[in-house]
Amino acid sequence: MDQVTESKVIGVATPRIDGPLKVSGSAMYASDHHFPGLLYAWPVCATISNGTIAHLDTAGAEKMPGVVAVYHRENIGKLYRVPPSTGFTLILDEKRPPLEDDTIRYYGQYVAVAVAQTVEQARAAAESVKVTYNKEKPDTGEKLLGTPLTTDKPDEKSKRGDTAAALQAAKVKVDAVYRIPVETHNPIELHASVAVFDGKKYTLYETSQAVVNHRDVMAQMLGVPTEQVQVITRFLGSGFGGKLWPWPHGLLAAACARNLGRPVKLVVSRQMMFESVGHRPAIDQRIQLAADADGKLTAVQQDYVNHTSMLDDYNEGCGEITPFLYSTPNLLVTGGLVRRNVGNPTAMRGPGAVPGLFALESAMDELAIALKMDPVQLRLKNEPALDESLNIPFSSRHMKECLTVGSEKFGWAKRTPEIGSMKRDGLTLGWGMAACSWLAARIETEATVELLQDGSARVACGTQDIGGGTYTVMAQVVSHETGIPVNRVDVVLGDSSLPPGPISGGSWVTASMTPAVLAASQNAGKALVLAAIKSDGSPFKGKKPEDLELVDGTVRLKGQQQGAVPMAEILRIAKVNSVSGTGKSDSTFGAAKPKVSFHSYGAQFAEVTWQPEIARLRVSRVVTVIDAGRILNPRPARNQIEGAVVMGVGMALFEETMYDPRSGAPINNNLADYVVAVNADTPEIDVTFLDYPDYQLNALGARGVGEIGLAGIASAITNAVYHATGVRVRDLPVRIEDLLVPANRTTHLA
Amino acid sequence: MELFELVTAQTIPEAVKAQAKSSTAQNGAEVRFIAGGTNLIDYMKLNVERPNRLVDINGLPLDQIEKTADGGLKIGALARNADVAQDATVKEQYAVLSQALLAGASPQLRNMATTGGNLLQKTRCVYYRDTATGCNKREPGSGCSAIGGYNRMLAILGTSEHCIATNPSDQNVALMALDAVVHIEGVKGQRAVPVAEFYVVPGATPQRETVLEPGDLVTHITLPKMPAGAKSVYLKLRDRASYEFALASAAIVIKQDASGKIEFIRVAMGGVGTKPWRSLEAEKALLGRAASSATFRTAAEAALHGAKPQSQNGFKVELAKRCLTHAMGQASQSA
C-alpha cells in the first residue's frame, strides 16, 4: 500500500471518542453486566502453597442463606485441557483446569467455589467451607541464579563470536547480578467474568486483552465448538498483560453457569489478584560487559533465570533487546527457569525487555563509570549500523537522536559526574539515564468497514481497547481513508464474533490494525464507487471505476471538485443502506527469516532528589524521547509514556510482592501494603516523540507505544540514585534501608 | 464478614450500656462502637473483627472543638480528622497535631475518620489482618507470625516475644507530645486518663492495647495550654510521598529561652513503638541544653537506646534517629 505522507487526521491530537462514556460511567466493563436470575460465585482459596487437600467439608456452607451450590473437584463437572499452542491460538499460562486434582502448588489456588444469590452470601459461604491440608514445606526462595533449573543447562538464546575469550582479554569489565522481585499487576479494574449459558451457547463478559484467544481456550476447556462461545470485552480498566490469557476463575464462572443454567458473576478480589492471575516473575540476571579503553564494547553476556510455577513454564525472555541494542562482536544470552510454589507468572508490560534493560542499562552505567566516560557518550559510541544478531538492517532506528535530543531537553551537559556533587535548594541531585527499546510487529488482523446511508461509518475488529486509545485510533484511520469525520465513525471491538483482531499485547495493535482497516476502508470505497457507476439516477452512472475518486467523504470525477456527491447521497440513490469492505493484515511476528529488524527506541533521563539527613529519595524529573514510528494520535500516545514513567517510579522504588517463606503466601496482598506510586510520587514528565514513519511496517508508518515507556525508566532512576548517593542498587526496589549510608560520607570520584 | 446487628445510640449512657454487654473492649469485642468506620469495617470484612453488634455513635453530640477555660483545647471524639487538622486553634497552637493528621491517610479518609477512632485504630501488621496466620493479638496463644516473618514495618521499641506490632497512628504521636488527656465515660462514670497512660505495651497480652474496659466510650480529648512561645513539628518518613503509614515519625514540641537553651521539650515517635512512643530519655538529654545538631543527635541516640530490631527492620533505628534529629532541628528553627 502507498506510503501516507500527509493526512488531516493522522498525527492530529484527537480526544478519545470513548471519553464521554467513561467519564459519565456508562462504559460497560465486564463486571457491570447484569442479567435476570444472576448468581454470584466466590472461590475458596488454598491457605497453603504446597501439599494436598486432606478433607474438604462443604456441608455447613451449603446450608447457609442464599447458597445455591458449592463446587469442588468432585462435582464441578467436565473441564478439558487445551492442546499445546502453536502461534497465537489457544494460549493460557495456567494450563491445569481448576479443581482438577487435590494437589496444592501455590497459595490461593482455588479448591472450591461457592455460588449464592448475593455476593455477600457467596463470600460468606466460601469462607465457611472447611478445608484441611497435608502441608509440606513450600519453596518460594528468592535466590534463583545457582539454584536447580528445569533443564540440565540454561538455554542459549543468542550467540555470536567468542564471548568467553573476549571477557577474559578485556581491558575494562563489569560483572554483576541484578534482581527483580515479583511485581503484581494492579490495574484498578479487578479481573471479572460474567458467564451466561443458554443451554447451548456461552456468552462470556470477560476482562480480556485477547477476546478471540479467550473464546478458543474456553471452548476447548468447556468441550464445545468455538461457535458456541462468545467473549465480550467492550472496555477494560487496564490489564498490563495480566489479562492477556484466561485464568482459572473464568472457567469456574462458566462451569457454574453451565451447571446451574443461570448467569454467574465472579469478580476476583484484590487479594486473589496477588495469587492466581499472574505476576512478573522474580528474575536474577548476571551481566558481564567488556570494553576496550575507549569504550567500545568487546563482549556482552547476559545470563538470566526467572521463576515459574510448579506445572507450567513461563519464560520472561530477558534477552529480548540485548542482542541488537549495541554493537559488539561477541555476545551470549542464556536463560533458565526455576520452579517455585507460586501462581503462574505472566507477561507484565514490556515482558523481558523491561527487566532485561534494567540489568543491561544498569551495567552500562557501571561500565561508563569504570571507563570514566559519560554514559550518553558510551551509548553513542556503541551504536550499531545494523541488527548484528541477525545481520539485517533496521527498518528505522533513531537511537542516536533519542540520546542527543534527550540530553538537550534534560540539560545533561550540566551534569558533573562526581557522586553527590549536584545540589539544588539544599537537596542533593542525582542524574541518570538509560536507553530503551521494544519490538515492533504486525500480527494477523481482519477488519470490516461499512459506509452507511446516514453519512457515518462503522468499523469492526475483534481486538480490544485496554485504555490505550484503540477506539479513537481506529476511527482516525477510517476517517483518514474515507473523509468521514472521526466523530461519525462507529468503532466496534471487544467481541470474539467480530473479524479476528490482534491481542492487546506487544504494543502491536496499532501497527496490526492499520493495514487491515485501511484496506477495509478502501474496499468499502470501491464498493461505493461501483454503486455510483451502476445506480440509476447517479450522476456517475456509466463511468469507469478508475474515473472516480473518493475525497473528503464525497465521490467525484478524478481531480474535479465540482460535481462531488457525498457518499451518503450515493447510497440513497443506490437505495442501499450501506456498502462494506473487508481488509486483512499479515504477520511479521516470529518470521523465520526476517529481512528487516523492526523495533522502537528511546532514551530516558531521570533526576532524583536526595536528602541524606532524613534518607528521603524522590524522583523529581523524567525526560523521555521515543522513536516509535509515526504517532497516529499524540494525546493517548503521550498518555502511555507518562503512565509508563509513573509505573517505572513504582518499579524502581516501591513495588515488590513478598512471599512469606513459611506459608508461601504473598503477604502484602493489598494496595496498602503493596506500594505503588501515587500522585505525590509523580515527577515532572517530559515526553518527546521523534515521529519518523516506519513505512516498512505499514502505510501510515506506525509502530506502537504501549510498553517502551517502561523499558528504561527503572535503570535511569537507579543510575541517578547512584549519582546522588554513591549506592548502586542492583536489587529492586530501591529501599530506604539501601540508602542509609552515613550522612557525612565523603564525596569521591564517580 | 459475620452477620451483625446495628443499633444507633441516642445518648452517651445508652452507648455505654450497649457496649458494656461485651466481654471486653479490646481485641475480640462482641460489641463495637462505630464512628467513621474506616478502620473497623475494613477489619470486619477480613473477619478480623467479628462483632455481633455495632453501636453507631455518630449521632452523639461529640464533634465539637472548643477552647477550655484554662486556655487549652477540647476535641470531641467524633470531630473528624479533617476538621481538627484545619481548625484555626489547632493550626496555630498545636501545629504538630494538624501536621500529623494531614500526613495520614488521604483526604477522603480524613473526612470520615474521627478523633476517637484514630485513637483506637488497629495495627497494620500484615498477619493481624490475615486470619490464615497465627497472631497473638488477634487470637491469643496462636503465636506471632511477624517474628521471623515480614516485619519491615513493625516496632523496635516496646515489643515482646508475643507481639511486635506498631501502633500505626500519626495523630496519637502528636497527642503524646502534647500531653493530651483522654476523657472516658464508662459504667462507673467519667474519668480522665493521660494519653501516656492510655496505651499499654503488649507484654504477654498483646490483645490488650489500652486501659479501656467494657462500656468505655471516649467522649473527648483535651490538650493543655502550650507554654508561650513553644514550637512544634511533625515529621513523617515513609517509602512513598503520600498515603502510607510511617516507617518512622517524630513529634516535637520545643521552647527555647533567649539564649537558645531548651526550656521545654516533648519528644514522641511513631512507626517504631508498640504504642505511640514518648521518649523521656531524649527529653532528659535536651532539657536545659543549648539547641544544636550535636545535642539533637545525642538525644536521638538516647531515644533509640533500648531499640530491639527484628529481622527486617534494623534500619529503623538509624532512620528514627535521623527523623528525630531533623525534626528537632526544624522545630527549633521554626519561627
Ligand SMILES: Cc1cc2nc3c(=O)[nH]c(=O)nc-3n(C[C@H](O)[C@H](O)[C@H](O)COP(=O)(O)OP(=O)(O)OC[C@H]3O[C@@H](n4cnc5c(N)ncnc54)[C@H](O)[C@@H]3O)c2cc1C
Ligand atoms: C488506606 C488507609 C490509609 C491510612 N493511612 C493512615 C496514616 O497514614 N496514618 C494514620 O494515622 N492513619 C491512617 N489510616 C487510619 C485512619 O486514621 C483510621 O482508619 C481512622 O482514624 C479511624 O477512625 P474512624 O472514626 O473511622 O474509626 P472506626 O473505624 O469507626 O473505629 C475504629 C475503632 O475505634 C473504636 N472507637 C471509635 N470511636 C470510639 C469512641 N469514641 N470510643 C471508644 N471507641 C471508639 C471502634 O469501636 C473501633 O474499634 C489509614 C486508613 C486507611 C483505610
Ligand code: SF4
Ligand atoms: S506482631 Fe502482633 S499483631 Fe503482628 S502477628 Fe505478631 S502478635 Fe499479631
